[in-house]
Amino acid sequence: MASKVKLNDFNSIRVPAEDLQKQLTAIFKAVGTPADDSEIAAKVLVSASVRGVDTHGVSNVVGYSISAEDGTYTIPQKTEVISESETTALVSGGNGIGLVSAYRAMEIAIEKAKKHGLGMVSIKDGHHVGMVAYYAMMALEHDMIGMSMTTAAPAVRPALGAKKMMGTNPIGFAAPAGKERDFVLDMATSTVASGKVGLARRIGVPIPAGWAVTPEGEAITDPPEGENEMWALNPLGNTREQGSHKGYGLSVMVDILCGVLSGGGFSSQLQRGENMSWVMAIDIGKFRDIEDFKAMMDDMIQELHATPPLPGEDGVLVAGDPEADAEEDRMTNGVPVENGQYAAIKARAAEVGVQVII
C-alpha cells in the first residue's frame, strides 16, 4: 500500500484498459500461447496495472513473452492435476506461464469449494504469478473468501540470519463486503517488496534504513543493484525487538504451503523465475448467510475508516483501498503506462508481428 510508482502526465501515457487487454493478448498469442491462456495472462497483468500495482503490470508482457518464445516457459502449457481429493489438488503448472497456472488452479479451488465448502490447490512447476492477490480476488464474485501465496528464489534473510534464504513470499487474502469495498490484502512477508528497492534505484532516491542489510547486518540506504550476496531484504518486523521472527515465520509458512506441500521446492531450492504457489477458496454460505456476513464486513470497514488518524495522517485505510482508488481513476481515465515501458510493449508487439493498438 505504501509508496507506489508515481506515474504522471510527463512520465507516462494513459491507455484504455481494454486496449491493453487486446494488445497483451495479441502478443501472448503471437508467441504460441493458446487463445484462452493468452486472455488469462493479459487479464492478470492488466488487472495489476489497473489497480496501481505497476511492478506486476502490463510491462511484464515483454519478459513473459520472451520466456515463452525462448523456451524458458513451456508453451502451450498443460495445467495437470497430479493428485486430488474432493477438496484438494496438487497441480503441475507444466512450467508454463505462471499467471495461467495460478488462475487455473484457483478455478479448480473455487469449483471444489462450490461442491464441498472448501477448495485448496498447491502448484508446482510454476513461474512468476504476478500480483498474488489476483487469485484470492477471483473468489469474490462467488461470494467466497480467497487466499493465495507464492514462493520465490531467495531475497530475504531469516531473523538473526545474514544471508538471503527466502523469497519475498507474498500473501493475498480477499473477503467480500456489501456496500463497502472488498477487503483485499496483498503483502510481501518482507519489510518491502523487491520492486520498491528496484524503483528507488531507478529514480535515484535512498531507501529507508530497515529495508535491506549487508551480510554484516548493517542497514543499506543506497539502493543495491541486482541480485547478489552483498545484500538481503529484511523480513517484516526488521529487528529481533520489533518482531523479525514473525515476518520470517510467515515467509516459511508460505514456503511450506507453496513449495513443500506441492513438492516443487522451497525458496532456496528455486532458481530466479521459478515460483511455486498455493490458493484456497472458502464458501462463506456454508458458514452463515452471505448477506449477514457482508453487512458485518461493512460495519467493520466503516469502524476502521472512522478511526482517528495519527497527527499528520489523512485517515485510516483498509487493505485494498489504495488499489480500489487507482482502479476508479484508471478505468475512467485510462491506465498510465510509464513512457519507457509503453515504448517497450509497442516494440515487442511489432517484433512478434502483431498490430500495435496502444
Place this chain on the structure above:
Amino acid sequence: MASKVKLNDFNSIRVPAEDLQKQLTAIFKAVGTPADDSEIAAKVLVSASVRGVDTHGVSNVVGYSISAEDGTYTIPQKTEVISESETTALVSGGNGIGLVSAYRAMEIAIEKAKKHGLGMVSIKDGHHVGMVAYYAMMALEHDMIGMSMTTAAPAVRPALGAKKMMGTNPIGFAAPAGKERDFVLDMATSTVASGKVGLARRIGVPIPAGWAVTPEGEAITDPPEGENEMWALNPLGNTREQGSHKGYGLSVMVDILCGVLSGGGFSSQLQRGENMSWVMAIDIGKFRDIEDFKAMMDDMIQELHATPPLPGEDGVLVAGDPEADAEEDRMTNGVPVENGQYAAIKARAAEVGVQVII
C-alpha cells in the same frame, strides 16, 4: 520467540508436568467443569507452560476457574455445531471455557480433513483460548498441517490510526517435520504480544520504542498500566515505512476468519475476555506422500539452521525452536512456576476444596 519470562531457581518452583495436569484438572472439576473438559483445559494450559509460553500457562487456571464459578463462563458448556458441510462448521462455544471450545473445534476440523482432505471451523460465543498454536499443533500427530487464529478486544491501532481497534489477533501454524522438530509458528499480529508489556511493567523495565504509542503517535517506553485509551500497541511493522499496513492487514484477516465468518463479532465489537476463533486442518497425504513431505521439511529446516548468523547472534532459529528447547528442559526437570503464581494456584486449589498436590 523473543524475550520470554526469565524464570529461575529464585523466582520459581519446578513442578512435574503431570502434577500440574492433575492439579489443574481437579480445580476445573471442582468448579463444575465436566471431567473431560477439565482434562482438556488443563492440558492446554500445561502445554503452554511446558513450552515456555508462561503468559498463557498454568497460572491462568485461577482466573478461568473463577470465571467458571461466577458465571462469566457457562459451565458445563456445550460446543454446538450451528451449521456444517462436509468440510466446514460454524460452532458455538456456548460461552464456556475457550480452551475447550477451540479444542473441540479442532477435533471436528481434523475429523473432516480425514474424510475430505480439509476441515475448517469458525467459533463464536467463545472465550480466551490461551496459546493459539496449541490447536494448530493438534494436527501434527495426524500428519496434517494445522492453522489457528483468535481475535480479541481492541489493543492494537490500525496503520496510520491513533486508537486501538483490533486485538493482538494471533496466528498459529504447524507443519510436521521428519527428523527435525516440527515447524510451529505462534505470533501476535502486533509488534509484541500484550503479555510482554505487562511483564515489563511487573519487573520494572522500560519497553523498546516501537511497541506502543500514545494517541498522538508518540513512542511509549514506560510500560503503561492497564487497558485504557491512553495507549495502543503497534501493528507488526510499526511504521508506515516499515510495513505497519501488513501487521494491520493480517490482524483484520484474523478478525474476518474468526469474528465475521463466525458472526461472533470483530475485535471492536468484543468485550475483554470474549474471543472468537478459527481453526483449519489440511491432510498432507491428499497432496503428496507424507514421508516425502517430511523429508523436504527436514531439508528446509536444516538449510535455515545453517544460515550464517548476523554478527553477535548465536545462530538462526526456526519457528518452534525456543518452545521445543523449553519443552525438553521442562519435561526433564519440571515446569518452573513463578513463586507468586505457584502460591496462587495452591490457594485456589484449597479455596475450591481440592487436595493440593503441587
